[in-house]
Amino acid sequence: KVRWAIVGASQIARSWVAKAIQSVPDAELVAVVSRSADRGRAFADDLGIPVSATSLKSLLAETAIDAVYVSTNNDRHRDDTLEAAAAGLHVLCEKPLGLTLYDAVEMARTCDRAGVVLATNHHMRGAATHRAIRDLVLTGQIGRPLAARVMYCEYLPKELQTWRTKDKTQGGVIYDLTVHNVDVLRFVLADEPVEVMSMKASSLIGENGVEDQVQSIVNFASGLIAYMHEGQVFAHHETALEIHGTEGSIYGRGILDEAPSGRVYVRRGTEMTEIPVEPANLYATTIARFNAAVLHGDRPAATGWDGVASLATALAVRRSAQEGVRVSVPRFE
Ligand code: NDP
Structure with a gap:
């Protein structure tokens, strides 16, 4: 034990x-x-x-x-x-x-x-939905992935609006959710981010210049382009993960959460098919x-080096948003 x-x-x-x-x-x-x-x-x-x-x-x-x-x-x-x-x-x-x-x-x-x-x-690597999406991608079910979109947009509960929304040194949505979105994309695509362009805002609950939403475009090593949106200010936004390939598209709806949740679909032409997923406790x-x-x-599901990689991209997002420039993502092995 x-x-x-x-x-x-x-x-x-x-x-x-x-x-x-x-x-x-x-x-x-x-x-x-x-x-x-x-x-x-x-x-x-x-x-x-x-x-x-x-x-x-x-x-x-x-x-x-x-x-x-x-x-x-x-x-x-x-x-x-x-x-x-x-x-x-x-x-x-x-x-x-x-x-x-x-x-x-x-x-x-x-x-x-x-x-x-x-x-x-x-x-999120423990989510049955995310594992199903990764399997679909890696077994070629949608052909070559060309683009991805991930939206981890939620409303941060009032009781959690403490250091996360006030403390510039350790708070903000980039440390909170961007690291997750980066890891989600790395996991389901088995691909690595190489460059980002981002914009951030303190829209509603972020204080002292702490950002509460950020949007980014990310270039991956394969040539795929991804869009990421993380926000703590959206009470009505469904979380989503989409991957669009040469032979089909994957739509994950409501699948970024702490609880097992959401649905996965594959779309080919106009036909949408739900992929059955057995829910499991992520943690x-x-x-x-x-x-x-x-x-x-x-x-382990995500190694320490995976944590390094997700942080490296998140910090590139922060720098890009601060300086208004494209930022390369350093690689560590
Ligand atoms: P909390 O704000 O609840 O707790 C953080 C620390 O503050 C605790 O370890 C505790 O330290 C202290 N603390 C807790 N409650 C109180 C209190 N009432 N008064 C004073 N101090 C208190 O943190 P979260 O649970 O929101 O986040 C903890 C970590 O987990 C963060 O790094 C966060 O990014 C991460 N996180 C990850 C999630 C995931 O799904 N992977 C989801 C949510 C958070 P001590 O007991 O030593 O005093």
Whole structure:
């Protein structure tokens, strides 16, 4: 079994990831680490977690752990991951992997050198809909993909309009959703972004110049052109993922979410066919893949280097939007 600790008593850990760990047969959720003893204890009690601690160091002095899920604020991912890696722990880290490319590369390299698994919680890779779309693309069902569109547009709930919408150093929709959209495209297309052009805005809820929507055009290595739109201000927008190829088009409707949701269609000419998809919990799928990486050396759903790649493109988006220029995306292996 993989013995897990959650680092950071966060909303996403409470809503989804703790239960996902508890639902996977070869995983055991042993502990939560929170800077606040009270909040940590309440989190542990509510979710049936045996141990709560106020630091990883104090936890490890008394409790055996194999892996941590780093679910802290974006500006703590680097330090929390490096501390865990130094203790020989495997790490599933939330996105964005780091705030800078330098930090993210350091995290990936350090974990590689320490011989521990680093994965990024790009949970969309756990969606049955996204896996179905990737299969359709990679088995040639729509011929050669020529263009893609991905729209992760939602309304950020009031209770989450805290650091995400106010804090310029770690907030904004680019760290929040652009990294996901980039990873979605990389995953379903098995292709790499090479260049972006973007525009951003603080339309409604972003404060202090923090962006709450951004739109981009992305060139991929294959020559495919993609359009990406991420927004936290749309109460009525359906999320969508489309891929248009020489032999057909794929339409994914309502498929960017935390819950299993949405439908997938293939259109040829004017004929639209729904592709049957068996829903699965995105986070449980991610945890199961992570466990397989720890226990059997498999590849996690999204590696640390996938997190580096999605951040590299997201930061290119930010620079393009800030400076009004086309920006090349650096590649890291
Ligand atoms: P929260 O704002 O809920 O929590 C972030 C940190 O703040 C926690 O780790 C906790 O740290 C502290 N905290 C939590 N509640 C309170 C409180 N009431 N008062 C003071 N401090 C508090 O973060 P989110 O869950 O929204 O996001 C956490 C991470 O997960 C982010 O990196 C985000 O980008 C990512 N995320 C990923 C998603 C995905 O599906 N992949 C979805 C949503 C978020 P501590 O316990 O140590 O004090």
